[in-house]
Amino acid sequence: MQKFYTLVRMTFLSKFAYMKAFWFNIAGTATSIFIYYFLWKYVFRSQESLDGFTMAEITTYVIAARMLSSQFGGGINTELSLWIYEGTISVELLRPVSLFFTLFAKRTGEFFFFILFKGIPITVLCTWILKGALPYGGAEFLLFVVSVCISIGIMFFMEFMVGICAFYTHGYWGLAFTKSALLSILSGGIVPLFLFPEGLASVLGYMPFAGMVSVPVQIYLGKYDATETLVYISIQIIWVIILYLAAKLFYIHMLKKVVVQGG
């Protein structure tokens, strides 16, 4: 646990080294929130509500969804791909802890850094300026936090597998870009999932992607009743387990390849 904490701390320190870049990152996310806000404002000129969403709720949806999906641009997949691409992975394999462990700690560090320095301040500020809806209630807010925390697992294992794909593609930029675009759209980060064609929307609702944006935000807004919340959180947990197993298999396969082919 102490090892984990120290690795998380390292990630924080590394992040602090790029504070200037981080301000631009924040500015970028804030800009995208404003753009989506004005788009939706146009939609709501002619109607009071959309599928049961008021303008205030949609505003909150935009803020939270843009915020959460802004993580898709980062993540450990680029780093892992680069390690594979440049062969640094051999150094990482010489550490006294497993690659899996190091990267998970790093991802956790990135996540908390994101929440602390970007997620909370921007959400509070934008909700206040754009007059978004507040969380539906205390319980909903707590469950939202739980759901977001579970989503680290989903994101980490997906990123891990995307990162390993560098073995086959011998590149990393295209992978990272495709991942970011696909996750943004499939998770409801760009358009709420309920606006998708009905069949597609219900399928996507059960996919792991929804667990990263759509599910937590819907919980936050109180759009799910108690049973639905429970079901969706359970689905998230099931996906974490499935993705963990898949990532582990990928990892074993990759290790074999590294140690046989020499990276």
Next chain:
Amino acid sequence: MSRIADQNTNQDSNQIQVRHLVKEYKRKKNKGNVRKALAGMFRPDYEVLRAVDNISFTIGRGEAVGYVGPNGSGKSTTIKMLCGILTPTEGGILVNGIVPQQERMKNNKKIGVVFGNRSLLWWDVPVIESYRLFQRLYEIPPNRFKENLDRFTEIMGIGPLLGIPERQLSLGQKMRCNIAAAFLHNPEIVYLDEPTIGLDSESKASIRECIRRMNEEEKTTFIVTSHDFQDIETLCRRIILINHGRVVVDDDMQKVKLDFNREKRIQFEVDSNPWYHKGMPSMEGVRITDEKPHSITLEYDVEKVSSIHIMQQVSKLCEIKDVAISGRDIEAIIRDIIRKDNHSI
């Protein structure tokens, strides 16, 4: 069972055991033309490259071994297999009684590795933070960590660098910090793959000093690969020379020098070179390698002709102002051995 017990008792003299080690790489064949290259996209042709070809050796605790050979001779491949991050195609490795590939984490805790072209530190954070992380990851007790940190900060002269992120350090500074990092957890074995590549003489000297001290004081085992023969000469008592993946020489450094150093070189500074532009009368076993109006350089075979004899011959014809005799250095010897080995294939 008896074999395992045997191995344990012999662990000091057989800390690293390598038996008939083979590593083959599959490599896609290069195509001569575009059409073949296109066909190769779907059905690639592979060629098998034997990087390490039946290597065996044993290294005892506290030995310092120079692992040398030309580029592409299989040095780094062997080091990687010893570290456990590459699996041999055939043959076996036993380090401290374990197979490093099978128990990588256990092995990692007991070894230190320095790659001249890779860093072990975190790029963006002050060096000391990387060290603190190592303390946690290797579970180094605080007292020992402080002791080691002070010691290596002093030896490597990196005190002023500890607060600086690695990305702002020069190559030499980076390397010195990396070497110190490899020793913090008191490793039993340290592998150094080209540790002084691209460094100035001062950095090289401090790195050599550090390794020499650790070898003497802590009985740390060292395996060093380098193309800088001064590294090998100052650090290693034993030399393993490989060429085309096979061991060509595995012997004591001094012995190699004596065995192969039949050729010596003598250089005279003279008042006027009697043979300048005229050519020298032939003398058995002597070769003229350089002549200028006031100096003559000769190479000769010590078994055929003595230094005194040459000096006598030269002094008959001119006045000798100064004389210098040198044996060839290990680098020249190795070059010769490799050349002969390449011929014999």
